[in-house]
Amino acid sequence: MEEFDIEALLSSNEKTIIRLLEDYANVNNIIAYVIDNNGDLKSSFFGNLPTDGIFEQISEMKNLNKITEKHQEYNLSYADAALRVSVLGQIVGKVCCIEPANRVNGQNFGMISYELGQHSRFLKRLIESVGHLLINEHGIGNFMIKYPLEVDDIIDELNDDDSVALQQLRHLSTSNDSIISAIEYIDDNLDKHLTLDQVSNHVFLSDYYFSKLFKRETKLSFSVYLNARKIQKAMMILKQTSHSISEVSEELGFTRMSYFSQTFKKYTGYTPSDFRNEEYLEI
Known part of the structure; x- marks a missing residue:
């Protein structure tokens, strides 16, 4: 770093x-x-x-x-x-x-x-x-300044609980202008394959500083937040449209439908098809 x-x-x-x-x-x-x-x-x-x-x-x-x-x-x-x-x-x-x-x-x-x-x-x-x-x-x-990758940084990435990330989104709050701008950019580009470099460059911060700042402000790592937002939008599309699971996967920038399905289940506990078919499930 x-x-x-x-x-x-x-x-x-x-x-x-x-x-x-x-x-x-x-x-x-x-x-x-x-x-x-x-x-x-x-x-x-x-x-x-x-x-x-x-x-x-x-x-x-x-x-x-x-x-x-x-x-x-x-x-x-x-x-x-x-x-x-x-x-x-x-x-x-x-x-x-x-x-x-x-x-x-x-x-x-x-x-x-x-x-x-x-x-x-x-x-x-x-x-x-x-x-x-x-x-x-x-x-x-x-x-x-060159920083060695510290064990604490690695642990920070492992500490994210994917299963509660969607709940965390509902309570997310920040007053930091850079993070607000980054979140708006992410939300406007959920159909793309976004990277940490792309988003940090958008707000004119180094990827190292941005990743630390993003985790501090949102309590989620960049990658977990990005996937959680994609899955959150996928849930809405699955419930509100007749788009196929393959189409939903493509709409949200996933390169493989199998990876989309795996990610969806990791964050929600359901496969995309099970989620669509369960009428009692709320978004």
């Missing part, structure tokens, strides 16, 4: 990007920083920090993504922009801009948020442009 190392990019070429961020923050009287997809801080806080101790408190937070939702609780104006590595086609983190409220007294907060949005988008383009040059110069391999 590999993951892009945004911290290595920031520190490359004697910290070229870090020095640019620091200068920009000081000149524009804002505070800027960079986090990865997990919300971990990958740079310092750049700019003229207030002396009220709030940033010491923030820097101790395990997940700085919380500031996105709760910046007003910290009395901060906030904006961010996602950072994407074009050669990978992945979002690798965010550049964030904030302004303590005590600096903007008497000013329109809507205008401050708009200006911070402009700053964050400019810094996004700056980091991505300089990063592209550094990656071309040094090679993408110098900015990748």
Whole structure:
């Protein structure tokens, strides 16, 4: 497994990007920083920090993504922009801009948020442009972290109980934008043979990070969720139409009817024909 190392990019070429961020923050009287997809801080806080101790408190937070939702609780104006590595086609983190409220007294907060949005988008383009040059110069391999496949990761995949996956779908809830987008993409393409790579690329995340995030948010692995949704739709088609089992299998992107039947029984406890013939069974 590999993951892009945004911290290595920031520190490359004697910290070229870090020095640019620091200068920009000081000149524009804002505070800027960079986090990865997990919300971990990958740079310092750049700019003229207030002396009220709030940033010491923030820097101790395990997940700085919380500031996105709760910046007003910290009395901060906030904006961010996602950072994407074009050669990978992945979002690798965010550049964030904030302004303590005590600096903007008497000013329109809507205008401050708009200006911070402009700053964050400019810094996004700056980091991505300089990063592209550094990656071309040094090679993408110098900015990748290689993770060994851990036993826990394998166990996570084995822990999914196929027989309760359909029940899990009924109670699924997530507020994560990437996972919501992925689920919508899956639902729109149940007739295709989708892969983890295809869906993770659609939401601009690495397959490794996406699979961990998907399991955390849905409590199901990607493969179990995908098959459960296909079987859920198959149940509806079998009950509501006269399509043959072979046609249902093809409609849902299964390459072999025998595999469709095996999967259907694994998730429901019934063969497709038994399920269709049992009138008392509910969808």
